[in-house]
Amino acid sequence: MxxxxxxxxxxxxxxxxxxxxxxxxxxILLVKRGLEPEINKWSLMGGFVGANESPDDAANRVLKKMxxxxxxxxxxxxxxxxxxxxxxxxxxxxxxxxxxxxxKYEAQLNDDYEAEWFxxxxxxxxxxxxxxxxxxARKKLRYKAALHPILFEMLPKKFTIPQLHILFEEVNDTxxxxxNFSRKITSTGLLIKLAEKDRTGSKKGxxxxxxxxxxxxxxxxxFLNLVPNLKV
Amino acid sequence: MxxxxxxxxxxxxxxxxxxxxxxxxxxILLVKRGLEPEINKWSLMGGFVGANESPDDAANRVLKKMxxxxxxxxxxxxxxxxxxxxxxxxxxxxxxxxxxxxxKYEAQLNDDYEAEWFxxxxxxxxxxxxxxxxxxARKKLRYKAALHPILFEMLPKKFTIPQLHILFEEVNDTxxxxxNFSRKITSTGLLIKLAEKDRTGSKKGxxxxxxxxxxxxxxxxxFLNLVPNLKV
DNA sequence: TTATTAATTGTCAAAAAGACAATTAATAAT
DNA sequence: ATTATTAATTGTCTTTTTGACAATTAATAA
Numbered sequence: 001m002x003x004x005x006x007x008x009x010x011x012x013x014x015x016x017x018x019x020x021x022x023x024x025x026x027x028i029l030l031v032k033r034g035l036e037p038e039i040n041k042w043s044l045m046g047g048f049v050g051a052n053e054s055p056d057d058a059a060n061r062v063l064k065k066m067x068x069x070x071x072x073x074x075x076x077x078x079x080x081x082x083x084x085x086x087x088x089x090x091x092x093x094x095x096x097x098x099x100x101x102x103x104k105y106e107a108q109l110n111d112d113y114e115a116e117w118f119x120x121x122x123x124x125x126x127x128x129x130x131x132x133x134x135x136x137a138r139k140k141l142r143y144k145a146a147l148h149p150i151l152f153e154m155l156p157k158k159f160t161i162p163q164l165h166i167l168f169e170e171v172n173d174t175x176x177x178x179x180n181f182s183r184k185i186t187s188t189g190l191l192i193k194l195a196e197k198d199r200t201g202s203k204k205g206x207x208x209x210x211x212x213x214x215x216x217x218x219x220x221x222x223f224l225n226l227v228p229n230l231k232v
Numbered sequence: 233m234x235x236x237x238x239x240x241x242x243x244x245x246x247x248x249x250x251x252x253x254x255x256x257x258x259x260i261l262l263v264k265r266g267l268e269p270e271i272n273k274w275s276l277m278g279g280f281v282g283a284n285e286s287p288d289d290a291a292n293r294v295l296k297k298m299x300x301x302x303x304x305x306x307x308x309x310x311x312x313x314x315x316x317x318x319x320x321x322x323x324x325x326x327x328x329x330x331x332x333x334x335x336k337y338e339a340q341l342n343d344d345y346e347a348e349w350f351x352x353x354x355x356x357x358x359x360x361x362x363x364x365x366x367x368x369a370r371k372k373l374r375y376k377a378a379l380h381p382i383l384f385e386m387l388p389k390k391f392t393i394p395q396l397h398i399l400f401e402e403v404n405d406t407x408x409x410x411x412n413f414s415r416k417i418t419s420t421g422l423l424i425k426l427a428e429k430d431r432t433g434s435k436k437g438x439x440x441x442x443x444x445x446x447x448x449x450x451x452x453x454x455f456l457n458l459v460p461n462l463k464v
Numbered sequence: 465t466t467a468t469t470a471a472t473t474g475t476c477a478a479a480a481a482g483a484c485a486a487t488t489a490a491t492a493a494t
Numbered sequence: 495a496t497t498a499t500t501a502a503t504t505g506t507c508t509t510t511t512t513g514a515c516a517a518t519t520a521a522t523a524a
Contacts (some may be wrong), residue, residue: 003267004321007280009241012313012324035235048239055313055324078308079326081244081287089236092244092287092324094311162471179473180513187511202470203522225512394502411504412482419480434501435491457481467524473517480511488503494496 011091014059015046015130016074017137018067020102021154023163025119026170027102028134030126031066032114037088038127044134045115046093055094063098066113073099073153077133077140085129097137099153145171149190149219152211160198160206161185184225190215243323246291247278247362248306249369250299252334253386255395257351258402259334260366262358263298264346269320270359276366277347278325287326295330298345305331305385309365309372317361329369331385377403381422381451384443392430392438393417416457422447 018029033043045066049058056076064070077095085091102117118124120138125131145151151167152159165181185191192212197205250261265275277298281290288308296302309327317323334349350356352370357363377383383399384391397413417423424444429437 004243004323007243008283010244010281011236011239012242012244049242049313049324051240051322052315054315055311076310079287079311081281081326083284083286090283091236092281094313160471177514178471179515182472184512197521199521202520204469204471204520206471392502409483410502411484414503416481429490431490434489436489436500436502438502465524468522470519470521472519475515475517477514478512480509482507482509484505484507486503486505488501490501491499493498 008090011086011089012049012055013046013091013093014049014055014062015044015080015093015095015133016059016063017044017077017095017097017134018063019097019099019120019137019141019154020105020117021151021167021170022102022117024166024170025121026167027117028120028123029067029100029105029115029117030123031116033127034113041127042124043127044130045113049094059094059096059098066115067100067105069100069104073150075140075144077137080129080133082129095133095136097141099141099150101154101156103156142171146225149188149216152190152216158194158196158198158208158210160201160208162201162206163198164209188219190219240322243318243321244281244287245278245323245325246281246287246294247276247312247325247327247365248291248295249276249309249327249329249366250295251329251331251352251369251373251386252337252349253383253399253402254334254349256398256402257353258399259349260352260355261299261332261337261347261349262355263348265359266345273359274356275359276362277345281326291326291328291330298347299332299337301332301336305382307372307376309369312361312365314361327365327368329373331373331382333386333388335388374403378457381420381448384422384448390426390428390430390440390442392433392440394433394438395430420451422451 020027020029029045030042031045032040045062047058047062047065049055053061056074059074060070063072063074074096075098077097079092079094081092083090085093123134126134145168151164151171154167155163161182164185165176165178168181169176190212191209194208194210196208198208199205252259252261261277262274263277264272277294279290279294279297281287285293288306291306292302295304295306306328307330309329311324311326313324315322317325355366358366377400383396383403386399387395393414396417397408397410400413401408422444423441426440426442428440430440431437
């Protein structure tokens with residue numbers, strides 16, 4: 001009979017793929033690893049799961065510690081558990097992806113950790129299987145964002161339709177017709193038009209919108225169809 | 233600086249929610265637990281992740297051992313890692329859901345493990361957080377099946393539209409109009425009509441269909457809309 | 465006043481979805 | 495042989511959604 005005591009024990013970690021949007025491009029936040037092996041190489045934000053916390057707790061703790069942000073959108077992706085993924089000792093890692101407002105981060109930048117934003121398409125090679133994690137996270141982000149209104153998590157409280165439009169194009173790596181996009185996004189009823197305009201981008205200026213939070217929370221599980229000709 | 237050696241180590245397990253369909257109802261396969269604590273109580277099929285296998289490997293091994301089946305549809309769900317979910321020792325468990333053809337199973341039933349099929353809506357209380365796992369698996373099955381053609385995995389190679397119809401109604405716990413369902417399911421192009429009829433269910437008999445495997449594999453990632461008025 | 469630039473809005477046809485019930489193919493009963 | 499019965503199969507119509515298309519508007523700069 002199998003007993004607990006005979007079984008091998010492993011380290012368990014979390015790794016977070018942190019997505020942000022600078023108004024033009026999708027970015028991810030990377031850090032220089034602070035411990036051996038592979039010290040000073042670029043890696044995802046991560047850490048070990050402590051004795052009195054769940055993996056979700058650990059991911060939130062790591063994000064708080066390295067970005068100063070609390071309550072960010074965080075979603076469990078999958079577990080990475082190939083026996084030799086960490087060369088020192090067997091470590092299983094729970095992958096998470098996080099969506100944050102890049103501007104909130106900048107205000108609280110923490111220099112203790114050498115963290116840096118990279119364009120998603122122009123990032124350094126990462127340690128271990130972190131490159132695979134990023135690829136998986138991108139795929140999952142695309143999947144989720146096509147069906148659920150989660151990309152707002154990467155925008156400021158006030159945002160414009162053109163901003164949202166570019167974000168959708170970035171995430172899906174495709175062109176989306178402005179007229180159809182505008183129609184769809186407004187028909188969700190999730191947006192509230194403000195009187196103010198953003199005048200930084202053009203002469204005419206673009207109206208700001210904000211999320212209808214009640215509807216957002218009520219509809220966060222609803223299926224949308226915001227990306228045309230969707231294939232995953 | 234954090235070092236590996238200082239970090240706590242944990243047991244890592246897998247637990248599988250095995251779904252089947254008897255032609256009328258959705259069922260799950262449970263086993264009587266063979267080790268303390270909670271020995272002889274009903275639980276999910278599970279086991280510890282061995283030193284030379286990934287969690288995916290472990291889940292496949294457990295399924296093979298307890299059902300005799302290989303290559304079953306298996307999908308990672310999430311990790312369950314509350315610190316005290318296992319009262320003996322900290323154990324994190326990776327939850328999987330599996331879809332199997334209940335008839336294939338019966339042919340290879342393994343009595344070494346006291347395994348039994350239960351109606352999904354009339355099952356015994358399970359140990360630890362396994363009840364939560366079943367609830368999560370059901371939700372995820374519903375989500376996935378609404379968008380991707382995975383329920384075929386629970387049917388024999390030859391099946392009828394009425395069978396498929398009942399299965400969709402069971403999974404989604406809702407009535408679905410036969411005419412609209414038939415139109416949608418045939419319009420996917422995934423079904424090939426056979427000359428033979430299933431005469432066990434009615435006087436008229438229902439034509440058998442089989443999956444177009446090439447299209448199935450090519451379209452397994454495609455989005456469908458097989459459930460009306462979808463809300464998740 | 466006109467040119468320029470980006471934001472905003474509109475139309476139409478095709479496709480998909482949803483609501484609805486009649487017809488058909490077989491067997492069982494008379 | 496005819497009729498009754500039962501479940502499988504198929505059809506129509508309307509509404510909604512989608513996708514493909516470009517003209518108009520609001521502001522500033524020339």
